[in-house]
Amino acid sequence: MATSNAHDLDCLTIAELEKLAAERMDKQTRDYYNEGADHGSTLAENMSAYQKYRIRPRVLRDVSSVNTSVSIFDYTNSIPLGVAPTAMQGLAHPDGELATARACKNTGIVMGLSSFSTTSLEDVKGALGPGHPAALQLYLFEEREESKRLIQRAKKAGYKAVFLTVDTPVLGRRNLEIRNQFKLPKHLKVANFNRDEDAHHSADSKEDKKKPDEETGANQSRKRTQDSDSKRTPPKGPITFHTHAPNPTLVWERDIAWLKEICHPEMQVWVKGIATAEDALLACHHGVDGIVVSNHGGRQLNGALATIDALPEVVEAVRSQSKKIPVHVDGGIRHGTDVFKALALGADFVWVGRPVLWGLAYKGQEGVELCLKLLSDEVRLCMGLAGVTKVEDIGKEYLVKLDRSGFMSRL
Numbered sequence: 001m002a003t004s005n006a007h008d009l010d011c012l013t014i015a016e017l018e019k020l021a022a023e024r025m026d027k028q029t030r031d032y033y034n035e036g037a038d039h040g041s042t043l044a045e046n047m048s049a050y051q052k053y054r055i056r057p058r059v060l061r062d063v064s065s066v067n068t069s070v071s072i073f074d075y076t077n078s079i080p081l082g083v084a085p086t087a088m089q090g091l092a093h094p095d096g097e098l099a100t101a102r103a104c105k106n107t108g109i110v111m112g113l114s115s116f117s118t119t120s121l122e123d124v125k126g127a128l129g130p131g132h133p134a135a136l137q138l139y140l141f142e143e144r145e146e147s148k149r150l151i152q153r154a155k156k157a158g159y160k161a162v163f164l165t166v167d168t169p170v171l172g173r174r175n176l177e178i179r180n181q182f183k184l185p186k187h188l189k190v191a192n193f194n195r196d197e198d199a200h201h202s203a204d205s206k207e208d209k210k211k212p213d214e215e216t217g218a219n220q221s222r223k224r225t226q227d228s229d230s231k232r233t234p235p236k237g238p239i240t241f242h243t244h245a246p247n248p249t250l251v252w253e254r255d256i257a258w259l260k261e262i263c264h265p266e267m268q269v270w271v272k273g274i275a276t277a278e279d280a281l282l283a284c285h286h287g288v289d290g291i292v293v294s295n296h297g298g299r300q301l302n303g304a305l306a307t308i309d310a311l312p313e314v315v316e317a318v319r320s321q322s323k324k325i326p327v328h329v330d331g332g333i334r335h336g337t338d339v340f341k342a343l344a345l346g347a348d349f350v351w352v353g354r355p356v357l358w359g360l361a362y363k364g365q366e367g368v369e370l371c372l373k374l375l376s377d378e379v380r381l382c383m384g385l386a387g388v389t390k391v392e393d394i395g396k397e398y399l400v401k402l403d404r405s406g407f408m409s410r411l
Ligand SMILES: Cc1cc2nc3c(=O)[nH]c(=O)nc-3n(C[C@H](O)[C@H](O)[C@H](O)COP(=O)(O)O)c2cc1C
Pocket: 032, 033, 034, 046, 084, 085, 086, 087, 114, 115, 116, 137, 165, 272, 294, 295, 296, 297, 298, 299, 330, 331, 332, 333, 351, 352, 353, 354, 355
């Protein structure tokens, strides 16, 4: 993406974008998008942990030409950053995921699509166009046939990968969502499921086919979580994110093998939600194609470590293996310098969630483009000022770490 001089003078930073978006969202949407689980300390730390690192800039290095692009899924992505999958974007703007897709296309940025999008995966891919890469985030349901159909549709539509979300065996406790009795407004639907085209595949009763009731779903999900193991039953009825996304039965052995069988060779299989070296090694052992270090934007296990703190051990574990797979990270990235720091700590690429939703809420497609342009300009500026002209040259020699007493050490 070329740096342009045209600025939106109301919005020069992601922090300003957050404020502008907050004024435009209704309370239910704002709370759903912005909150973290429980006290929100992991959400806050995802951001603040970046402040433990400072950049060591190098000078007199001819930075007249800075190349911010990287290759992902055989595509030249304009910056080492993608749009993380976030559910139900129709809540932010009537164009929802279509606006996000068009913005990704115009800025040369890969898009992650949530299984629980308010636009169908086919329509999103159509808006991206044939040459533009996308990854489908997957919640692997207990009803395997339903998931299999979704994967096959993604494959047909040309998605490059599925990102299996592994940090949601049960739903994190989101208090505002509970207090607001979150309900998907009637004019929106989870577009990949409960479709008429699916009806002939499904053994569900006619009664089960009625419009999903998210409030009932939330109660059902909480009840299932609270029930003892022996009483737990697979979800019934229409597919809603509350009832179907959390799947406590998933395990490495059976489920990764199953997924690879269905996806390969056309689509890669990634795991999203890794936070430890142990699980990174298991991911390598089970032959996944890539890892996203993530804690779901602090929306699942509050008290879990910040993703930038989990990243180094995951990178080290993956580097100890003979077959290297890419390691990406998301969570708390709000500035181009955060992107630089994540890459310096060994990430190959980063993904951003909420800032994109704020852009969408602010001005639809134009707002998402603004968000991506701000981050892109900041990455370019940071690289130039740090004396780096190529993304692959960003390494740990560009960072120092501050301890609690402010003592700085080289990495
Ligand atoms: C409103 C919202 C909805 C989300 N929906 C999903 C989802 O459907 N699937 C998923 O794997 N992650 C989901 N995430 C997590 C994001 O993919 C990503 O991990 C997180 O937003 C990164 O943190 P950030 O928002 O601080 O950038 C969601 C996050 C938010 C904020």
